[in-house]
Amino acid sequence: MNVSVDPGAATAPTPGWTLTEASQKISSRRISPIDLVEDYLARIAQVDARLNSYITVLAERARTQARLAEQEIAGGRWKGPLHGIPFGVKDNYHVAAVRTTAGSRLMLDYMADRTSTAIEKLEAQGAILLGKMNTWEYGTGTGEIYDDLPFPLARNAWNLAHFTGGSSTGVGTGVAAGTAMFGLGSDTGGSIRLPAAATGVAGMKATYGLVSRAGCLPNCWSLDVTGPLTWTVEDNAIVLQAIAGHDARDAQSANVPIGDYRRGIGASIKGMTIGVVRHFGSTAPALDADVAKNLDKAERVLREAGATLVELTLPATLEGYRHVTSIINWGESLSIHETDFMERRHLMGRALRDKMTSGFALRAVDFLAATRMRRQLAKATDAAIRTCDAVLMPCTFTTAPPFGDQEKLVAFTMHAATSILNISGHPALSIATGFDAAGLPTSAQVVGRYFDEATVYRVAKVIEEALGERSRRPLL
Amino acid sequence: MNREGWTDGEMAAYAAAHGLENTSPEEIERMAMLATKVTAVGARLPRVPSKEHEPANSFKVPQ
Numbered sequence: 405m406n407v408s409v410d411p412g413a414a415t416a417p418t419p420g421w422t423l424t425e426a427s428q429k430i431s432s433r434r435i436s437p438i439d440l441v442e443d444y445l446a447r448i449a450q451v452d453a454r455l456n457s458y459i460t461v462l463a464e465r466a467r468t469q470a471r472l473a474e475q476e477i478a479g480g481r482w483k484g485p486l487h488g489i490p491f492g493v494k495d496n497y498h499v500a501a502v503r504t505t506a507g508s509r510l511m512l513d514y515m516a517d518r519t520s521t522a523i524e525k526l527e528a529q530g531a532i533l534l535g536k537m538n539t540w541e542y543g544t545g546t547g548e549i550y551d552d553l554p555f556p557l558a559r560n561a562w563n564l565a566h567f568t569g570g571s572s573t574g575v576g577t578g579v580a581a582g583t584a585m586f587g588l589g590s591d592t593g594g595s596i597r598l599p600a601a602a603t604g605v606a607g608m609k610a611t612y613g614l615v616s617r618a619g620c621l622p623n624c625w626s627l628d629v630t631g632p633l634t635w636t637v638e639d640n641a642i643v644l645q646a647i648a649g650h651d652a653r654d655a656q657s658a659n660v661p662i663g664d665y666r667r668g669i670g671a672s673i674k675g676m677t678i679g680v681v682r683h684f685g686s687t688a689p690a691l692d693a694d695v696a697k698n699l700d701k702a703e704r705v706l707r708e709a710g711a712t713l714v715e716l717t718l719p720a721t722l723e724g725y726r727h728v729t730s731i732i733n734w735g736e737s738l739s740i741h742e743t744d745f746m747e748r749r750h751l752m753g754r755a756l757r758d759k760m761t762s763g764f765a766l767r768a769v770d771f772l773a774a775t776r777m778r779r780q781l782a783k784a785t786d787a788a789i790r791t792c793d794a795v796l797m798p799c800t801f802t803t804a805p806p807f808g809d810q811e812k813l814v815a816f817t818m819h820a821a822t823s824i825l826n827i828s829g830h831p832a833l834s835i836a837t838g839f840d841a842a843g844l845p846t847s848a849q850v851v852g853r854y855f856d857e858a859t860v861y862r863v864a865k866v867i868e869e870a871l872g873e874r875s876r877r878p879l880l
Numbered sequence: 881m882n883r884e885g886w887t888d889g890e891m892a893a894y895a896a897a898h899g900l901e902n903t904s905p906e907e908i909e910r911m912a913m914l915a916t917k918v919t920a921v922g923a924r925l926p927r928v929p930s931k932e933h934e935p936a937n938s939f940k941v942p943q
Contacts, residue, residue, distance in 0.1 A: 727924065758914055767922055
């Protein structure tokens with residue numbers, strides 16, 4: 405059955421709609437999932453040769469699902485806000501009978517026999533998978549570009565000569581450019597939030613264990629988190645709602661009640677205490693002027709909304725957190741990919757081979773010292789965060805650098821305030837706070853108490869409303 | 881390893897002892913550089929003083 409299309413749609417191109425808006429139009433049958441999916445496939449055809457947000461586009465699979473969604477909705481069986489919504493996933497999520505490359509020559513022919521839990525949940529709620537999106541090899545990199553991976557580099561939708569942030573390189577830029585309405589990434593030290601910051605979208609690293617990682621190629625078991633990248637904070641809450649929850653397939657899955665993540669969005673934050681972290685130790689770089697200016701604005705917005713802002717000091721320097729992250733990541737990652745390293749490392753790109761080598765040279769006692777320190781740091785960080793309702797801090801210290809500047813690429817990736825929250829396990833959302841003088845997005849992180857993603861979204865929405873400029877889209 | 885870090889010879893011996901085959905001199909040189917960095921990061925990591933403080937490992941008895 406055909407569903408009539410809102411005549412107003414002609415003046416609002418699909419990439420301009422938020423997930424929330426598109427969902428309302430689908431549920432009221434003003435747009436058809438078939439048309440929406442065709443619009444996204446057309447957008448991919450139009451821009452992705454320059455953007456490289458996808459590794460594999462699943463056009464026919466998406467069309468089949470769109471026809472099914474349309475039949476269901478027309479038959480009165482609307483499944484909820486994700487029904488008929490097109491999305492993409494980082495190509496380290498498995499989909500049965502579809503190749504997972506993880507951006508690597510080692511996996512060009514790999515086919516999983518079971519779909520990841522997060523994708524299963526989204527598809528059960530009617531979301532439509534458009535394809536597998538670009539990624540650094542096995543989710544690994546320091547920001548340095550070696551041009552030695554099997555797929556072309558994803559490029560920033562705001563300026564194609566600039567970095568997308570990694571490792572979920574295709575997902576952030578795809579959401580910004582409108583090649584996916586939302587996407588799923590994975591985050592070991594910042595790999596959801598760094599692309600979100602680089603491309604001006606909302607990227608959530610939820611509390612460790614809240615979202616199942618089953619069926620997502622592991623990078624570092626004790627730090628990995630899967631989660632959504634979206635255009636708006638509310639869209640992000642909708643997707644998280646769909647994928648959160650206990651999963652017996654994931655050994656670290658938390659068995660906790662799931663909150664209503666949208667409930668507080670738009671509600672007042674008057675009376676809340678918001679911690680502000682601005683100092684990360686003497687070895688941390690200074691924030692770029694535009695990033696700092698927009699962070700100042702975010703503070704002002706929160707204060708004007710009635711929150712009390714207090715300065716918060718973390719128990720370690722950024723470098724201290726990063727050393728612990730690095731050691732744990734080196735050790736666990738080599739354990740995961742040891743056979744690949746010992747037998748087929750000639751197929752690896754340099755970034756992955758370097759990480760494997762680092763694991764190879766790591767002493768067991770140093771690895772254990774890092775995991776012991778991790779527990780202490782997490783406890784002390786939690787004690788600090790627990791004194792507030794939420795915390796505001798920078799995400800990346802600069803905007804997305806140009807590809808040619810290796811030093812800035814590494815600084816963007818390694819000198820970000822992201823791995824702190826992988827070590828501690830707290831929820832952290834990267835959100836857009838405006839733009840720099842060159843038109844590249846600036847960002848901040850909103851952090852919450854364990855499993856209190858609802859408050860993170862509530863606070864982030866206040867900042868987004870004032871500073872996020874969600875009506876401004878990249879011109880491609 | 882000497883105080884300045886891993887030499888190429890030490891790295892080559894270590895790689896061979898741990899079963900890593902077909903290493904080129906260039907690869908050994910880079911491995912030695914990375915191993916030196918890894919050793920330095922490990923050495924700089926503060927130690928948890930209490931012997932009772934356990935690692936944040938991932939083993940849990942099924943409940």
